[in-house]
Amino acid sequence: MTDLEYLDHADALLLSVEQSCDRINDETDADLDAQRVGGMVTIVFPNGSQIVVNQQKPLHEIWLAAKAGGFHFRFDGAHWQDTKGEGEFFTLLSRFASQQSGLVLDFASSR
Template identity: 75%
Template sequence: MNDLEFLDCAEKLLLAVEQGCDRINDDTDADIDAQRVGGMVTLSFPNRSQIVINLQKPLHEVWLAAKAGGFHFRYDTGQSCWLDTKGEGEFFACLSRYASEQSGLQLTFSA
């Protein structure tokens, strides 16, 4: 994957996270505040906990920081998804799990 392909895939991921927050806020009482600055999206929950998603352009990775820890994801072209570099799973499944844990609600994010 070259730099332009990474940026295209990563931009789609960040946009899906932002749209997911909008959809979740419309459908639930989660009240997630999504703030984007460049290649970073910060999700803030009413209990003041946060999840931070940011691009690591030189590594072609997306990093996710949650209460559960820090996770690195790389795009797998064969599976057309972002996978954790240590085998913890697919990005949106992980984001859904950690956002649910931090919000106390069952939340689902998708690509």
């Protein structure tokens, strides 16, 4: 994957995370605060906990940090997959956000 391809896919993922937060806020009482600065989105929950998603351009990866730990994802041509075989990005983000919020939250890729 070229640097430009990586940036295209990574930017689409971050936008999808932001749009999912907006949709979740419209559909639930989750009250997520998604803040994007450059290649990083920070999701802040009402209880003060956070999930951070950021680009790792030199490695062509996306990193996710949650209470459950840190995870690295690579694009496989269709989805962002955990480099240690833990699963797909949006599936794990949904699980970790649900754990941290105490609500069932569904993040989904818009791409």
